[in-house]
Amino acid sequence: IPDQVGFAEAAVATDSVATAYHAVVAKGRVFDSHTVAVIGLGGLGLNGLAIATYRGARVFGVDIDTDKFEQAKEFGARDCATDLKSLSNETFDVILDFAGAQKTVEAAISSVRPGGCVVLVGLAAQSVQITTTVIVTQIVTLKGSTSASIQEFREILDLIASGSIRPFMKEIPFEDVGKGLELLATGNVNGRLYTIPSLTDNF
Template sequence: MRAAILENGLRKVEIREKSIAGPTDTQVKIRIKACGVCGSDVHLIAHGTIKCRQYPRVPGHEASGVVEEIGQSVTKFKKGDRVVIAAGTSCGICKHCLAGHENLCKDIGVFGFDCDGSFAEFLIAEERYLYSLPDSIPFDQGAILADAVSTPYHAIRYRGNIQESDTVAIIGCGGLGIHGVAIARALTKSKLVAIDVDDGALENAVHYGADDVINLKNVKNPGKALKEVTKGVDLLVDFSGYMSNVEESLRAMNSNGRIVLVGIGRQPLKFLIPFILIEKMISVGGSYGSDRRAIPELIDLYTQGKINLSRSITSHHGLDEINDCIEALESRKGNPIRYIIDPSLD
């Protein structure tokens, strides 16, 4: 098959022929129809700041496709089925996996980093990583459910415990945060505020249902600005990784508020007035990836018409254009959300 291959130290992928074995008993061979290019692929491929467990490696962790072949003990899928492939891999037998929280597995991995991913014509994956994709959801929008949409879903729905009456603020409207806006819109009837430093990203946020936007370039203190546009925030989710934004937003939080951190930054998080946390009983927690609830529940929201992600699909490209997509994603020219790789376009 044709595949995009990353060698250690090389800052681009090479398109080469690669042999692929048949599926084992519990595996499924999938013909890839769509695979999103994620911000973490920029770090992996162009920067080399994220490393794979071993090289050479086929990247790509946000994919959908059609079942081509199944192993002997596969029961849930058959040839021709449309599927989404989970971004993460897990051991399947530890207490967290058995409880359905694969994102807490001690052996957690990611397709395209810890094993070969989906920037290729085919992928072989364990049956338990697959989810049925209904005909009503196109392959490109189905693919991004695997990470760009499921990660913010887990943060907002499960870590943030969003309620219909919650006023919500989303900080950082890039590839993950913009879908945080779309999900929050589907799950709250109250006010939704989007915060970023980029007008293009905030424009996307308005299209996905933000009632108000705050450009941090124009305000000194996000907490004060948030307080001005809301009567107080119940749920704040940070995708930016800039902890100073989170610290300053504390003063806008309502009693029983929840702060969820998703963006990974290097700054320390310090609360200068921790008494507010105590007095208002505000909780602060992290959220990483998602578990097996996310993709089926997102498919339900989609089929109920509560989310539509067509605006997130920037354009479609063959494997040959992955390096160009990485470059374009890095420059953010034209506000791309997701470039989709479709191996049939080469």
């Protein structure tokens, strides 16, 4: 771990940052010439958005929760919308779906440009139905993505150390871990929560 990276940042880096990095870089092959849509602006999606922005792409965020738009724009989104149809003036080279619901997968496949790439990361639904006609006639590449390689972990830590990207994370006191888990269960957490037990008076 580089000296400039804390333990909490490193822990988050090997989870939500690494998964997003692999999706954007290895699977989506996002570069500065691309226009990209990121569906799902939770912890994974925001990190994916930040990484795509760092690589020079024009990035747009999509989420049904408009409260997430401000944070997404801070991470580099040009604009945000509650669905891809609202961004129909844009031509997307790559669409990264960090939600993985039936509607988002369908929308991604039908909204990416001919010859474009859709990367599926989220697993909101265990199975979805897709229109193969669109994939075949529009020559759409559909990829699944998860985790990352050891080399990618090293690259991510270097990017965090240099300040090029920053994990979206929030510290909570150790005694509030139960409350944090409740927030996670109800979907009311943006980014990643972390705690440092050694800082509590009762440890």
